[in-house]
Amino acid sequence: MKAQIPSWVNVDEFNELYVDDRRAIVAKYPNGDPSTQGLYAKDAGFSYDSQSWIAPVRQSSVEIHVEDPYRNGTVFPHYQLGVGGGASVFDPPSNFWSTASPPQGDNYVVPRGLVVKANALPHLPQWSNASTGFVHAFHSGYWGSWVFEIASANSSQNTIMFGRGGFQEARGSGAGGAFYVSNVFEELDSANEWFLDKTTRTLYFMPNQSMPTVFVASQVPCLISLSGSSINDPIRNVLIQGLTFTQTSNTYMREYMVPSGGDWSVHRGATVYLTNTQQISIVHNVFTELGSNGIAVIDYNEESSVMLNEFAWLGDSGVVVVGSTNGIDGYSMKSQPTNMLISSNLFRETGIYVKQSSPVLISVSRSVRVVDNVMFNMPRAGVNINDGYYGNHTISGNVIFNSVRETSDHGPINTWDRQVYLSDGAEAGVPSVWQHTSYIHHNLLFNNYNSFYPIDHDDGSCFYEDSYNFQVYGGKKNYLGHSKTDHNEIYVYPDTKSSQGTGVCIADQAPSKGSSGWNEVWVENTCILYQSPVPYNIWYCDTSNLFVPYLAKNRIYVPVSTQVAFICNVNGSSARLSLDQWQSYGLDLGSTVQSAPNIETIIDWGREILQHKNYSVGVVF
Template sequence: MNRLLFTFALGLASVASSTTAHAQKELYVAAEVTALGDGSRQTPFATLVEARDAIRQARTSGDLQADDTVTVWIGPGIYQLEKSFELSAVDSGTEKASIVYRATKTGTARIRGGITLDPNAFKPITDPKVRSRLDESIRDQIRVCDLSKQLRDPIDPLKTSYRGVPESPWLYCNDQPMTLARWPNVDAADGAWATFSTTLDTGLADPDAEDPAKRKARGGSFVFEDPRPQRWNLDAGVWLLGYWTHDWSDEVIRIASYEPENHQITLAAPHNYGINAGTWGAAERRFFALNALEELDAPGEWYLDRTKKRLYFYPNDDLIQSNIVLATLTRPLVQASNLKHTKFEGLVFEYAHADGIVLHNTEHVEITGCRAANLAKSGFVVDGNHNTIRSCDLYNLGTSGLSLRGGDRRSLTPAENLAINNHIHHYGLFQRTYAPGIGVSGCGQSVQHNCIHDAPHNAVLYGGNEHRFEYNEVYRVVMETGDAGAFYTGRDWTSQGNVLRHNYIHDLGGGDAKHVNTMGVYLDDCDSGDTIEGNVFYRAGRAIMIGGGRSNPVLNNLVIDCPIGLHIDARGMTWKQWNNPSYSSWHLEAKAQAVGYTQPPWSDRYPKLAAIMNDSPRQPLYNPIRRNVFVDCTSQVCNFDGNVKKLLDQFEIENNLVVQTAGESSGVVATKEIQGFTHLAGTADDPIELGFKNEDAENFSLTNDARLLKVLPSFEPIPFAKIGLYRDQYREQTTPTPSSR
């Protein structure tokens, strides 16, 4: 027996008797171990890699049987990685005996992809050229750190244009991401965005243009009246993060030139949709400048001279007492392929310029009670079947919170992956659109009892079949975007069988009174086959939006204080893109053919979809609207276009209630023309009380004698108290919102 196998045999402590069919064995890992350990409690391993390799070799030697459970106990401290911790099929447990990587105390074992910087290494700035570029009032508060010893390799420059994660590294201080020097500042009195409305060149290609330069895409240009750009050193590089045309498409593009005489900014690369080339939303476009040393003027901002490896920082607090980390690892902290029956419990994954955990083709892998924070990409990415993410905290993330994919759509075989009781917030810091709190694809995922909040765009982004979204609380999302939804899916007839039930969606951002282009649930561009049932929408913009799709039941929802309660349009009847092969993403029939929609199991499961091409496919048919309650919709209860109004007799509209607690509005009058709605109105002196337990505290549970149930007996009480996080051994706090239920 070689030394590693010998020490492993000593270090594996069996906690089962010799008569037990399979043993439970333990290994120990501790931070800052100096002596070579054997994995025992007395002389633990120093790294996860040592523990993994010891398990591998013990299996090879026969010291570890297939049905032996192994728990790797990971002690408090920092485990800094220079490359991913990788696991594969050989590291799997079995159905009866999992391999468990568990913190000895939840939240204390910190797996890290960054380097800690010594606060004493940050010095006052003495270089007169640098000082001259800084605002005189704060230049003595800025500190500089020489990174040449920590970062031996050249630092990659920022790309001319990019969407999402910038080149590494990124700075964090006291467990928070710092802000790359920018203008306007995040807390600027007049807002965190600069705006413009006059475009000189959209940058879009015009094949018929006389000027050959305009026949291909190029960096656009616009007029920006504010003289601020005159301060910036464009040769050193200044980038603009902008919503250049659409409020759902952000991109960072370097400035090519600025002409102060006519206030013209020209960008160095084209934007896919052009510059201010037409959108549904506000006429003004917006951006902020970043990576400008001249704008290093607010606490928490930093700037990196990538050539000289000088990091400039304006600290929030006493720098000497601060914990400063530079995230440098550009690979996932943990990466696993073909792994089975493995658990991660109570661990912290942090400070990587990448993802926390990436699982590919895994089965029965559990991530429980863990934290993923301060990462440039996603917290957890799961691809496989029967995997679970439970009771985890995910925040300060550059892209999305977590994603689930798996199952087989063609055979409609469910993955049965589960995301449950997770708290996900402050994500989308780098990629600000289509980086959701939870992303779902494939077939048969479940998303339950999660709390998702504080993000620029979607809370849940999904596609595929037979997913369940239940008992989730979502708030303060779509905060800086428009034409966007808290729950979003779109442009697919085949995204069938998904159920959104008993979710609480409230206090959304974005949009304005004119456009109301923030939605609670958004079924975009003819998406079909989803059930929206028993949800509560409160201050949620356009609560439910069905954009031309069919077979989308809207049942038993409670909509309160939303400008628009329900929107249905018939864009399939009027838009030139509809099912048009020239627009590949709009070729709906081709997407259906790809999954064999006219053959079993699809034709058995979704018979109306199988017959769609012979059943007026452009029309938004079979959208039953039953037992919904709309309370104080200030603009419109129902926003239906002209073609939809002609088809309402095919919508099965029944037993809906419209309530204006203190008097009628114009939006209610229009609904009176539609059958299937009962109206109830109070007055300012005698407002309607529907029987909510405590509306002021956002408790929309109904009392036993609620008037709503008497007026609309068919309404099924929503189990409001069950929505959101629940207590377990990893989570004591169940109400992270300011409000109390």
């Protein structure tokens, strides 16, 4: 089918076609619907037939390093930023990763192109205008994904060169992973695919066996924007209720920025956009079939709430809560979301286009509460806290499963703390580089698909209290961080995961006195092992110089007919210690080891802690 596009349609903005209320598929190879097919599916709709990636050209950024103030006792003591150069693809043109040697990373780059295996793109020799196309590709480590405009293609060399793009995640890499090609006319060969020839203003569509009735040429990414004129003159007291938001255009080629030191870049726009507001309520709405984020809460917003909404079939994230600072200074300016509530929402099928996305993203924000939500079917984390700015967040009462379906090295709840900020998070009215404690409690977390840990406290995460969570298929993680307390947790079968040191009740990775792993507390927890008798993986454990979390009053359950084994060096050699031997070094006093209970008992324990949210948090041991 084909039709002429009316003159009043802006073909430059028309990038999504909705047919009978569902997103149609822009012509692509391999065939497949990005809404319902991905790396989690047997037929993924992605190709693994890259032969090589064309090396990036490194462009040095101007580096900013703040030596004072700084935070000692951490792997990430100083504020740093790269401006211009490789970071020029972002808006503003800056990136934590665009320095010569960012901690735990490499300078931000992306590949310049792709060489595919012979015959991997069978229509490539027939491409008449490759420059209309895009390449959607995963990061080489599957930490997110990129979208590139195609600059040119050479069928004799099986080469696709990239133009603008690659800014849809922050860390970069010189190579990619699985990919697909879209928006090339010669790939229009499957039911429900479409292509727009902007030059002739002709829309092509391939129907299936039934004829559609309604076509929507979407040209608008944002449906409601509330923007106060300034922090001192905000928009106040608006209720958005009972609406269905749907069929918006995509934004994956619009401006993205790097808000802090996490892995994330973010498009600071959405179907509903808030900035310079107070007491905005978004309640009882449906956000479905959207090309971008659902809601963007950007810079100064105070006491906004997002409650009882459904988010489904989103091109990017659900709710992004993103503030800003003046470099290291987040103390003297109020350009951050503050005291926000995200409660009792349903999030599912997010990240259709942008895989570095999540139902809820929190970055450079104060006191955000994510409470009693249900989240499932997403490419990466359910809740991502991108940095340690200010803190005082609460993640409570949520049910999260089927996360990290298409990416790697992540969990249902993910946190980072690599970038240093000045705020009054440690004490009201007093500037400090430290933050308030955040609380993660009474959540039901399933660590399935590619998740590594139910609560992934990654690079430098500190000042968290995790309690009363029921976590299935994963244990506790600490990597390069400190000052976290875990108590009254239940970990079920963590040893069903074995990648990167997982598969234990505790993975205490790279502890270093005075730098990471200090002030870690793990008490009054329950951990049920499925097949392994080894509860802990504590790097560099040595009884002659012990540096381990504070362990006490825990209940460890091992498989029937096995003997628990605490692994630690004794006299220079690795040893498997019994509980009595382990406790003789003053560790795990009051802890017990028993045979694993049956499934019904474990479920009863889970019901008990999750249904009694009056159990105290904020406990200091």
